[in-house]
Amino acid sequence: MGTVLITGGHKGIGLEATRKILEQGGFDLIMAGRNRAEVDAVARDLASRYRTRIETVAIDIASLASVREAALAVRTMTREGVVAPLQVLMLNAGAQFMGAPQYTGDGLEKTFATNCLGHFLLLNLLLDDVQDRGRVVFTASGTHDPDTMDGRMVGKAAEPDATRLATDGKDGKALQWGVRYSTSKLCTILYAYELDRRLRARGSSVQSIALDPGLIVETGLSRSAPMIAQRLTRTSFAKWLFRMLGVTMGSLPFSGDALARVATDPAFADASGKYIQSNNGRLIEARSSAMSYDVGRARKLWADSDRLVGLNAQ
Template identity: 35%
Template sequence: MSSYTNTVLLTGGTSGLGFFAALNIAKKEPKYIVIITGRSDHNSSASKINTKLNQKNVVFLPLDLSSLAKVRGFAESWPSKSYPPIISLILNAGTQSLGPLETNEDGYEKTFAVNHLGHALLFHLLAPYLDPKARIIVTASGTHNPVQTQKSGLPDAVYTTAADLAHPDPASAHPKGMQRYNTSKLANILWTYALARHLGDAKSAITANAFNPGLMPGTGLAREYNGISRFLWFHVLPYIIPLLKMVIPVVRSTEGSGEDLAWVAVSKEAAGVSGKYFDGRKETMTSAASYETEKQDDLWTWTVKTVVGGGDGLTCLKKA
């Protein structure tokens, strides 16, 4: 790996948004090794990118974010690979379930576990291997914001406490899985803002930002939709995006959003920016709830204590 100067690690990089982000990063930074992760890579995504670019700098590594033990195993094996410092950690993978309440093997609500807990733990475990000027980017969603969800008829994100999200009461939990997804996206932003504050307090040059890719027909988030909805999502809507954008401005292509995510991750223009929410390449405001420091602190403290294993949340920045 000595020929590469830095590492970019991107979760959920085998399809959709992550695939096109990895493609653009590998093209713009051929001296970076780009690690894409997923539970599997049945489509040989890393090989496809390397072939398309006539390069060899994209590598697939298996990672199951639904299992905290597997996240720990992934991190424990990281030093043995001798990769150069991580210049960009893109926490992009996500899951969306419209069915009944589910828990992972650790007993946590599954959407919250994958979209927040797995990523937060991954950051803390890999922090010693970050470049001093690394960028942390968390893929969020405009669905965290009631201003957007009320226009579309989707359930609002509701953040009470991290403990409630991790172990919701089945008797009172919202029956619609979409609310759990929207709330997990709010948690992504709350955690990003908390991380940015902690990094600033520690006088670290590492930055943390959230990213909104927009509504992207064809992405894997719809794999649990019903038959008709799934068919439209995968086989019809991706081909009429220009028409959809005329009616729904938040609609974007995976290719275009992938380019934007790559821009946030490695461009000179986005360097040094921290604690922001990028809608594409534009810094914009998030929901009122996302700026409540009490909620940010609750999520940060509970995550560090319960999942990471204690400490003040800053010791992870010490080099291995």
């Protein structure tokens, strides 16, 4: 038995994945989320329903200090035997922020901080605790690929320059919000592939996998959008239209199950360095964008992210 740590496991596809993992059994579970009261309430309900114990950790993934505190809490739980050793790290939480750039307390652009830098820091703080044959799963998105309708619909991903993305708008030149989001998801896949290369280079058996859950209109990902826009995208007509346009569609039940499978199913025990996609009711191995395979860009992104989160300053 090992422990699964999931960020954002109390809502959306994270919650669906959490339920699937609990149903199959065999793992301890730590749920990490920003609103501790909300996470605790969901954990209590799940613990009662599945007759198991669930630990929770408060984490604001956009705050570097909060990520460090959460990593310490997780490490303490595993090393003191509160839960089993860490086996799966699910980097799932994410958000879109529409309109002009917003900045975190660390002075970082909020989309990049939330979708990229927070998880990058959490990963690096906990990676040495992940057990042999463990997995790191990144929740990605097809929006990263400008050659697909997914990418064209949101906005063509920009150059994955961590320094530029972290300070977007501070020089008076801001990316469009959809471009910030799609680029953050490109960076997520670059992280996943670079982690795989680093793990293989040191002879590790830990797996690094990227999952695209497809467009799921029921989630709160676009919670910053006007309410009327959120409601319209959830209609049957909107779902039909997205499919007709060629958008890669997912659903809460299927994509949540897919996320759980990629994290724990033996069928994905050798899927490191791969891009798995929930594609209109099918779970397939797919090709990500051409830029996502650029090793030079990935290495630069990793090095710049390392500097931005202060890993070497520890």
